[in-house]
Amino acid sequence: MRLKHKDLLGLEYLDKEEINLILETSRPFKELFTRSVKKVPPLRGKTVVLLFYEPSTRTRTSFELAAKRLSADVLNISASTSSVAKGESLIDTAKTLEAMKADFVVIRHSMAGAPQILARTISACIINAGDGTHEHPTQGLLDMFTIWEKKGRLSGLKVGIVGDILHSRVARSNIWGLNKMGARVYVVGPATLIPPRIEDMGVKVYYDLDEIIDELDVVNVLRIQVERQKENLFPSLREYNEIFGITEERLKRAKGDLLVMHPGPMNRGIEISSSVADSSRSVITEQVTNGIAVRMAVLYLLAGGDSQAVTK
């Protein structure tokens, strides 16, 4: 089985079988990390461009490691978003990469739809590494992989996503993916940070975490950005922490095996307390490891790799 599109633009565009394929393919790649030599040859001779218009350490290094462990050549291009409006246009940059014969372009951009522009302009495989408030499909995949590994399934699980849903591409990718895999998704956050008609994406909206905390199998905690306070979306970080912060106290009523996730980087003491972040429930550092495996699987499958012969 193979992926149906040349690009990975979002989890909205994948079906259940494709998501399963990526998750299944991620597992042998993760096993590879326990070996002393962590490199395999499938992408030898291929060029992967990491085109980052937004600062990102975690996602960029994760993709870089994933590509290198598949023996690809990796080229890093960082551009500041401020130059987007006046500098070289995205389409011209895309044509330059096409001329350089890049096989993959991994793009991170502050504006929704930027990967679509690339995908319709050039023939390279485009991987969306986060576009504005639209999607972050590999984060969604690694979150699902993490849950799947820990719980042995996705179907029927109750997953809460807590925080700034409005500005979160991670939330959107998780919602698309988890719904397709049969999980039930709850979004929890201040009313001002819940996007309009999000219910139509197949989620339930809560403004009070305590109302459902005891039912959840997983809680995925989103980073809250202090800038939102200036836009009058909530009055203060202290108030946010009081109402939505994930603390030991709040988790007393949770299931014993509740998983706590966070896409990082964390604001300790604001959306999540240090004691929860470092507790046995937390799989936050494992998400980082899984991210590399999932991104390897994505690169490998988009290159036309066969899921049967992954690490041979």
Place this chain on the structure above:
Amino acid sequence: MKSIIRNGRVVDPKNKIDKKVDVLIENGKIAKIGESSQFRPGDVTRSTVTIDAQGKVVTPGLIDMHTHLREPGREDEETIASGTRAAAQGGFTSICCMPNTEPVIDSVSGVKFILATASQEGVVNVYPIGSITKGQKGEELAEIGKMRIAGIVGISDDGKPVMNAQIMRRTLEYAKMFNLPIISHCEDLNLSLDGVMNEGFTSTVLGLKGIPRQAEEIMVARDIALAELTGGKLHLAHITTRRSVELIRQAKKKKISVTCETAPHYFSLSEEDVRGYNTNTKVNPPLRTKDDIEALCEGLADGTIDCIASDHAPHLDEEKDLEYNIAPFGIIGLETMVPLILTNLVSKKILSLDQAIAKLTVNPANILGLEKGTLSIGSDADLTIIDLNLKKKIGSQFTSQSKNSPFIGMELGGFPVATIVGGKVVMKDGKLI
């Protein structure tokens, strides 16, 4: 100099004509209308030019009361020369141009520049709209009376709203003296903020910042209240939502002096068309929902919506070929307006042909106080000939200097085939003359 248009179906809503008659043009004026048998031998001589309109519809020259010609300032996007040619191509004999140029048309010199350039380089009639406030800053009234004397037919800060209700009140009061319509761009900027598309499910899915419909509706309601207060002549530009239509319908029932227009893209496309992030769908106000389209159609049919205007807003490829967030708002419309109306409204029996033509002729003429939009004897010989059966795919080449159209590739039915301005044929068989 005489010419005669023979064998066409003449539709003149002002004079309630819809029948097969010939139209005689003499010295740039309509000289006679009647069946062939009613013409005396002297009416048509050997030197009379005959235009055969067999199987076609002949209407008063169409009027587009809302265009952006970009001159002065952005002649790379459009000029008065190219914009009027696009108008002729699209079947329009008269157009109004909005004052949000660089510099803003907020003084007599600007108005004179537009009129002089149009008379030298234009191929259709151009009626300038002056700004409401100096520099369209929304702070101080422009010299509305002096601009009126120089030739403006309306005032507008289009592109921007007049956010200050006190200034809007004064404007509505003051402009009454000149019987000038105040063309209001309804948008509460605090609500629309940096939104780029309609707020709703699609904006949530696409991760694009939404503009709530209330940003328009609140200003529609405010302006209607101020029109009631002042008795000023209010015209609401590019109406897009169900509630806007309802508010205007109620206001008209209460005999408040309000008229309005919508644009073809608002009843032809919806927010769904933004999927794929095609920046040619980025327009302000934004494309709305299927429910709004239904309400617009109802409003068009019952007369709540008086006119259809293009809001022709040219932008260069390099400006539009950007990320959705930073591409400019605007769609060109002069060359696609007639086929969109015929395909999406007349063919679907939402409007009769007579109703549709009224919204492009007598209605805008009445709002603007123009002696245009009719085929009355003695009026200017501005005419449009339309082939209702001509089917074409919209190509990527336009007479306009810009090609930011979301309709490229769409097959439409019903196109203008001749445009006649003051008795002079400026477009025939789809080609400019």
